[in-house]
Amino acid sequence: MSTQVQPHSAVLLHFTMKLEDGSTADSSYSQGKPALFSLGNGSLSSELEQQLLGLSIGEKKSFSLPGDVIFGKHNPDLVQYFSLRDFTETGIPEIGTIMLFTAMNGSEMPGVVKSIEGESITIDFNHPLAEQQISFDIEVLEIDPQLESQNANING
Structure with a gap:
């Protein structure tokens, strides 16, 4: 010991x-x-x-x-863009909201809503x-x- x-x-x-x-x-x-x-x-x-x-x-x-x-380190590949249509069930989130997303393998990943511009929502999956x-x-x-x-x- x-x-x-x-x-x-x-x-x-x-x-x-x-x-x-x-x-x-x-x-x-x-x-x-x-x-x-x-x-x-x-x-x-x-x-x-x-x-x-x-x-x-x-x-x-x-x-x-x-x-x-x-x-x-911040990885630009972890910043993803979604369509407003992807949020029809949950409603349009507010900027700064942390949301859980289901990955292809079934695991959940938190993402932060960074911006909403026109029909596009930017989600950052880097650690906040x-x-x-x-x-x-x-x-x-x-x-x-x-x-x-x-x-x-x-x-x-």
């Missing part, structure tokens, strides 16, 4: 993500339970993992990262926080020894 977060640690932590205007985008406190993250498995960006490395149980840290580092600066407050609660030892066995 490690006393510090390592490159393949599983980390139980509380976090709060805030936007530039100070509003809370997400928080494990509001969910009523801490979050478990496994470093090195691709679920977190390398820049976010770097902020966690070396932290100890009980340690708190505040830092900021650009949203595109966490959620991916990708273009913002995100502030984090984290507290490391536990470094999971069981998952850590499994990773150690796999890697060496």
Whole structure:
């Protein structure tokens, strides 16, 4: 069991993500339970993992990262154009509305209504926080020894 977060640690932590205007985008406190993250498995960006490395149980840290580092860079291919006819059942949405769309494979994807011009509605499927600066407050609660030892066995 490690006393510090390592490159393949599983980390139980509380976090709060805030936007530039100070509003809370997400928080494990509001969910009523801490979050478990496994470093090195691709679920977190390398820049976010770097902020966690070396932290100890009980340690708190505040830092900021650009949203595109966490959620991916803006991809123009994820901006799609729809006809007003596509919204006859739901009604014409307002600009800024986040709507769920069903992809070809059956999964649901959120899209933000960016503009309505004539018969065309522009929907952006990029992550809505990708273009913002995100502030984090984290507290490391536990470094999971069981998952850590499994990773150690796999890697060496």
